[in-house]
Amino acid sequence: MRALQLVEPGHRLEERDVATPNPGPGEVLVKVGAAGICRSDVHYRKGHPEAGPLPLTLGHEIAGVVAATGSGVRRAEGDRVCVHYQLSCGDCPYCARGSEQFCPNGAMLGMRRDGGFAEYVLIPERNAFLLPDEISLEHGAVMMCSSATCYHALRKARMTQGESVAIFGVGGLGMSAVQIARAFGAGDVYAVDINPAKLQLAATFGAVPIDATAGDPVEQIRQASGGGVDVALELIGLAATMRQSVDVLAPLGRAIAVGVGAEPVDVSAYRDMIVREAEIIGSADHLAQELPGLLDLARRGALDLSQIVTNRVPLEEEAVNAAMDALEQFGDEVRTVIVP
Ligand code: NAD
Ligand code: ZN
Numbered sequence: 001m002r003a004l005q006l007v008e009p010g011h012r013l014e015e016r017d018v019a020t021p022n023p024g025p026g027e028v029l030v031k032v033g034a035a036g037i038c039r040s041d042v043h044y045r046k047g048h049p050e051a052g053p054l055p056l057t058l059g060h061e062i063a064g065v066v067a068a069t070g071s072g073v074r075r076a077e078g079d080r081v082c083v084h085y086q087l088s089c090g091d092c093p094y095c096a097r098g099s100e101q102f103c104p105n106g107a108m109l110g111m112r113r114d115g116g117f118a119e120y121v122l123i124p125e126r127n128a129f130l131l132p133d134e135i136s137l138e139h140g141a142v143m144m145c146s147s148a149t150c151y152h153a154l155r156k157a158r159m160t161q162g163e164s165v166a167i168f169g170v171g172g173l174g175m176s177a178v179q180i181a182r183a184f185g186a187g188d189v190y191a192v193d194i195n196p197a198k199l200q201l202a203a204t205f206g207a208v209p210i211d212a213t214a215g216d217p218v219e220q221i222r223q224a225s226g227g228g229v230d231v232a233l234e235l236i237g238l239a240a241t242m243r244q245s246v247d248v249l250a251p252l253g254r255a256i257a258v259g260v261g262a263e264p265v266d267v268s269a270y271r272d273m274i275v276r277e278a279e280i281i282g283s284a285d286h287l288a289q290e291l292p293g294l295l296d297l298a299r300r301g302a303l304d305l306s307q308i309v310t311n312r313v314p315l316e317e318e319a320v321n322a323a324m325d326a327l328e329q330f331g332d333e334v335r336t337v338i339v340p
Helices: 039-046 137-156 172-183 196-204 217-225 239-247 269-276 288-299 317-328
Strands: 002-006 014-017 027-037 061-069 080-083 120-124 128-130 165-168 189-193 208-211 229-234 249-257 279-282 309-313 335-338
Touching: 027 080, 027 137, 027 317, 039 317, 061 120, 061 137, 080 137, 128 288, 137 172, 137 229, 137 249, 137 288, 137 309, 137 335, 165 172, 165 239, 172 189, 172 196, 172 229, 172 288, 189 196, 189 217, 196 208, 208 217, 217 239, 229 239, 239 249, 249 269, 269 279, 309 317, 317 335
Parallel strands: 165 189, 165 229, 189 208, 229 249, 249 279, 309 335
Antiparallel strands: 002 014, 027 061, 027 120, 027 335, 061 080, 080 128
16 A cells, blocks of 8 residues: 655655555554644654654544454444544553553554554554544544644643633644634633634634734733633744743633644743742643544534645645645645545
């Protein structure tokens, strides 16, 4: 089968012919119907965070159709599924606590194990979640990281009814964050970006657009909110916007770090945290147990991905690397999906 693999960090993904895997006991082979390209894939291609062992097929936003099953499996050929990218043992103390992202025996598809930028992907059956008929494969795919990460981050924020939220970066992740925050009962939701079209789209989901090119976004939000917000999500991965997500907090506010970046952020325990009892919280991935609730939001239309998938490319080296180049440069697409 064809697969797009990271062979060497800092270089373009390569189209390679690899063996189509055979499902063993408890496994299913999924024919990829759609695979989203996440900013994290751009980071892996660059080499930070380091993905591997190489060569590795990237792709962790995956949905498709079961093509073959191993022994002892209940899923059947033809089932439409979306893929939970976190593999875990189910047995260790972290899995027992429901925090399977930290399973020492686990692995992330598309970062540690071959992922979905291929014709087929091999997964344990329990990572295949049935996709409701109302949700397309494209939407199911991008929900498996971009929406699921925001769902988890808002839960980590302990956001309660009526609280105000600032979303830094309304790209692939941020457009879901705006909608999920509203579905969770947020009060005002401020969407910060530098791209006018993305700000306009976020506004159609009910956000107050904050154009970061028109002046300090922290000042703009402070003015609009009368002092600051209860929750701020950083969904870009820049030190400057991480800093802004802390600066914009009201007393008792929580800043959630989601965006991946290499630069350190300067934080003062007294000025930033103690005097406001503010919290800075890291949010990693999402949990299998969160997926039913997330799928239900999309099934009910509270999470609408139809305008978030803005671009489709074939499973080809040139097209996929070009889409990743554009994403790296903060281009205009919200989410690109590979349709093999
Ligand atoms: P994206 O490029 O689609 O979105 C980023 C958005 O930020 C874009 O809309 C861009 O216009 C905007 N932006 C750029 N510079 C800005 C600035 N100075 N001020 C305001 N807005 C600015 O990326 P994505 O796929 O949504 O991913 C976002 C980040 O989340 C990435 O760093 C990714 O690696 C990370 N991520 C983390 C997790 C996790 O579990 N923690 C999971 C998935 C993705
Ligand atoms: Zn991702």
